[in-house]
Structure formats: structure tokens, C-alpha cells
Amino acid sequence: MSLIACDKVSFSYEKQIVVNELSFSIEKGDYLCIIGENGTGKTTLVKGLLGLKKPSGGKITVGDSFQPTEIGYVPQQTVAQKDFPASVYEVVISGCLNQRGMRPGYSKENKERANSNMELLGISDLRKKCYRNLSGGQQQRVLLARSLCATTSLLLLDEPTTGLDPVATTEFYSMIDRLNKKHGITIVMVSHAIKEAIEHAGSILHLSHSSYFYGTVEAYRHSTFGKRFLGGMEDDHIN
Amino acid sequence: MITLIREMFSYPFMVRAMIVGTLVSVCASLLGVSLVLKRYSMIGDGLSHVGFGALALAVALNMAPLKVAIPVVIVAAFILLRVTENSKIQGDAAIALISTGALAVGVMLVSLTTGMNMDVYNYMFGSILAMSREDVVLSIMVSIIVLILYVIFYEKIFAVTFDETFAKATGINTNLYHMLLSILTALIIVLGMRMMGALLISSLIVFPAVTAMRICHTFKSVTITAVLVSIVSFIVGITTSYLYATPTGASIVIVDIILFILFQLYGLIIKKNV
Ligand SMILES: Nc1ncnc2c1ncn2[C@@H]1O[C@H](COP(=O)(O)OP(=O)(O)O)[C@@H](O)[C@H]1O
Ligand SMILES: [Mg+2]
Numbered sequence: 001m002s003l004i005a006c007d008k009v010s011f012s013y014e015k016q017i018v019v020n021e022l023s024f025s026i027e028k029g030d031y032l033c034i035i036g037e038n039g040t041g042k043t044t045l046v047k048g049l050l051g052l053k054k055p056s057g058g059k060i061t062v063g064d065s066f067q068p069t070e071i072g073y074v075p076q077q078t079v080a081q082k083d084f085p086a087s088v089y090e091v092v093i094s095g096c097l098n099q100r101g102m103r104p105g106y107s108k109e110n111k112e113r114a115n116s117n118m119e120l121l122g123i124s125d126l127r128k129k130c131y132r133n134l135s136g137g138q139q140q141r142v143l144l145a146r147s148l149c150a151t152t153s154l155l156l157l158d159e160p161t162t163g164l165d166p167v168a169t170t171e172f173y174s175m176i177d178r179l180n181k182k183h184g185i186t187i188v189m190v191s192h193a194i195k196e197a198i199e200h201a202g203s204i205l206h207l208s209h210s211s212y213f214y215g216t217v218e219a220y221r222h223s224t225f226g227k228r229f230l231g232g233m234e235d236d237h238i239n
Numbered sequence: 240m241i242t243l244i245r246e247m248f249s250y251p252f253m254v255r256a257m258i259v260g261t262l263v264s265v266c267a268s269l270l271g272v273s274l275v276l277k278r279y280s281m282i283g284d285g286l287s288h289v290g291f292g293a294l295a296l297a298v299a300l301n302m303a304p305l306k307v308a309i310p311v312v313i314v315a316a317f318i319l320l321r322v323t324e325n326s327k328i329q330g331d332a333a334i335a336l337i338s339t340g341a342l343a344v345g346v347m348l349v350s351l352t353t354g355m356n357m358d359v360y361n362y363m364f365g366s367i368l369a370m371s372r373e374d375v376v377l378s379i380m381v382s383i384i385v386l387i388l389y390v391i392f393y394e395k396i397f398a399v400t401f402d403e404t405f406a407k408a409t410g411i412n413t414n415l416y417h418m419l420l421s422i423l424t425a426l427i428i429v430l431g432m433r434m435m436g437a438l439l440i441s442s443l444i445v446f447p448a449v450t451a452m453r454i455c456h457t458f459k460s461v462t463i464t465a466v467l468v469s470i471v472s473f474i475v476g477i478t479t480s481y482l483y484a485t486p487t488g489a490s491i492v493i494v495d496i497i498l499f500i501l502f503q504l505y506g507l508i509i510k511k512n513v
Binding site: 047050051052067069071072073075081084085086087090091094095097098100104105106128130132133146147150151156 | 401404405407409
């Protein structure tokens, strides 16, 4: 059984359809990149997968292991967060809240988990630092560490490398690779960088305003869809 | 001065005012941290004007003020939080509509019934003398409930304030905490109005949080500092009010302004030295 299967799923805002009859599925251990221009409904689709937005048509089937307590999410950053007074540790450990139910405070295991995730992402020395004073790359690591506190199985990331410099972007992608390959975490990442997407992902979901492509990276390279968008870029690769 | 202060505490009504005022200030500052960070500061202002309208209605109907004001303001809090979230009228415009509307209705009710008497003046500008024994008991009870709920749900309130989408996606009932936040805010605004007045109560919510954020960089330290700031400004403010017979609410806000400026300067100095 797939982790998530979408069957002709559509999303719309007040009768205006933004995602139309999309079918694809996500298996355990997959690394799926969702690409497409701004406004093609990538964020909307992710919110749909998270259950934050109801589809206006079609059906999303989720496997047994797909529970809110098994999801990690790195959202597109909001403006309010940019000047929020919070320490790195406070942000990271808040990812554990979905295991707490109504109980107050954090358990010892929660604290250990927060610490080990900060270690894993190399931000242990930032723990007392203020989130708003960090660089973009550091902030993304903090949000990633938080989402790892919330899940060990599925991560959804919405344009996590926006605003990062090239070095930080490369580091971020290799971190995601490691989580996927070494820790077996299923990755669903929204990106607008096609080049990085086909380099790292296993499958591609390319949204455009009129149609979409879904398949493996190999199939994408050879599809008319992929060729149209990759055209020049593939030549760069060969030269 | 010392004797004056000792004299101040020999009046039972002053002791009552001290206890209630400190509790309400602490609660308001706690809620304020979340409201300010979520860009909901103006909601406090809107609710206090609704509160004034409700109190005027109670006076007109000759009913117990708090029993009318509390439910009305809770309903208004729900509506305001909803329209701020998803509305075609811009959130801030909606707040301005409701708040000035309620104020106008209140003023009309007052002028058609009792006229601008001392009672009404006290609702607008606040007075420590205005609190009845019943008010005091109710205020203490509600404040303690707010404090307990805040401590129990502190971590969740942080999560919902920092990143509501993430909290919701990972299975936290964000609606519940939103509701909690609006009910608690409504309660504290109604209770604080007797002391601060409808026109100034939102300063109790906004000032301590904003002042603490000048120098603090973690959520916990902002929360604790806001509480301390609220206690200091209340005690200094009410003492000033007693000594110089100035209006309570305004005296507290003046202390708030002074603290804000001091924290701002201190914040600039420590930033320069880093
Ligand atoms: N809350 C909303 N209300 C109405 N329209 C929206 C809302 N959110 C997004 N949209 C519209 O839906 C379309 C897709 O948006 P989005 O999913 O954010 O695209 P992407 O993430 O691919 O840039 C856009 O045209 C946008 O204007
Ligand atoms: Mg987007």
C-alpha cells in the first residue's frame, strides 16, 4: 500500500481551480520533487497532502503509517517568523509537541530527541542563539531539525532553499539526501530549481498551468515535458 | 513618602486593588506576548471598546455590568479573530469598524439613559475605587484560571504562535488554542477595564510584551520579562495614582512608556557592544 495515493485530485479557491485532476503516488522511501513555476499550485498541493486543505475533487488515500504524528513539515517561511524572539532550542523541541497530547511540558525523551537532531544537523552550538539572528541557511536547518522531532518517516518541504546562497543550498540538498538514503525518510520537496531536483530526486512531479508530468527522473528527462524545460540545461551538462 | 505608602496599604480597597491589579496585569502581559507576535495587538483595543458598549448596555438595562460584558466580549473576540484570519474586508479595517461601532453605540446608550455620570467616566478612564467586592472575587478567580491554563499550555501556545501551519500539520489542535487565547483575552480585557478604563486597557496587553522584546531573544525570557514589566508598571503606576490623585490607567501607561524607552535604549547599547 502506498504511503499517499492521489487519484484525480483537484484543488480550488472559491471556484477557481488551481490544481486539476492530478494522479500520483508516494511510496515509502521515495524522494519526490514537485517543481513548477510560481502559482501552479505547489504549496496548495502540499497543504492538501498535509490535510490542511480539502480537495475540491478526486481522492487522496493515505496509508496506515500516515498519521499527523508521523509527518514533518518545513513550510515556506512567513514574515512574522523573521523577527520572532525564540531560541533555536525552543523552536526545535516544539516539533515534539505532537507526541505530547494534552500533557504539559516536555519529557526526557523529547529533550534527547531535540538534542540529537540538532547534533545531526550541526546546529548544537547555536542552541541558545536567537532564531531571528541566524542566517537563512541556519534557519532552514533549525526548521528541519524541528520537523525531524515530529517525524521519523515522512518529510514535506516547501521551497526550503529559497533565499539560500549556493553553498548553503548544496549543503541543504546533501543533508536531505542523507536523511533519505541513510535514515530511510520519505521526502516530498517543493522546489523551483529543476536542475537540483533532477540531480537529487528519484521522481518528479512537474506542475504547469495546463498539464503536469509525473514519473521517475529518467522518464522525465526523455519526456516531451522534460525536454521542453530542460532543453538548454542538458546541453550544459554534456559540454 | 514611606508613611504615605503605609497609609495606602491600610485602606482595604487599596489592598484589594493591588491584588487584583497585579493578577490582571500579569495575565494581560502573558496573553500580550502571543497577541503581539501574531500581529493581533489591535484586537485588544477593539475588544475593549466592545466591552465599553456592553457595559453601557448593562447600565441602561440596570443589570450587573460584568455579567453582560463577559459574554458579549467573548463573542466579539471570536468574530475578530475569525475576520482577521480570513476575510475580504481587511482584518485591521474590520477591527476598526467593530471597535468604533461599539463605542458609538455605547456613547449613545449612555447619553439616552444616565448621561455622562461618574460610573461611565470610570469605565472609560478606569478607577481603582470602582471595583465592588463581587468584582474583586471574580477577577481573582478568573486571573488564577488564566494563569493555570497558560502554564499548562505554555508549550502549545508557543508552537501555535511561532508557526501555526506547522503545528496544525503535525496534528496539534490549533483551533482549540486559538479559542482558548480569544476567551482568555476577552476575560482579561473585561476585568482590566474597571481599573484601566476602556480606552487604555489594551496598553496592559501590548506594552509589557513590546518592551520585553527590546532586549530579550528567547520566548521564555520575553514571557518572564513581560510579566516583571507589567508588575513594576502596575505597582509604580497605582502608587503614583494614589499619591498624586491621578487617573489609575493613565498613570500605569506613563510608567509603561518610561520603561519602554529605557529598554529601547538599553537594547541599542547592548547591540552596539556585540
Ligand atoms: N488562500 C488563498 N486564497 C485564494 N487563492 C489562493 C490562496 N492561496 C493560493 N492561492 C492561489 O492559488 C494559486 C496557487 O498558489 P500556490 O499553491 O501558492 O502556488 P505555488 O506554491 O506553486 O507558487 C495562485 O494563483 C494563488 O494566487
Ligand atoms: Mg509556494
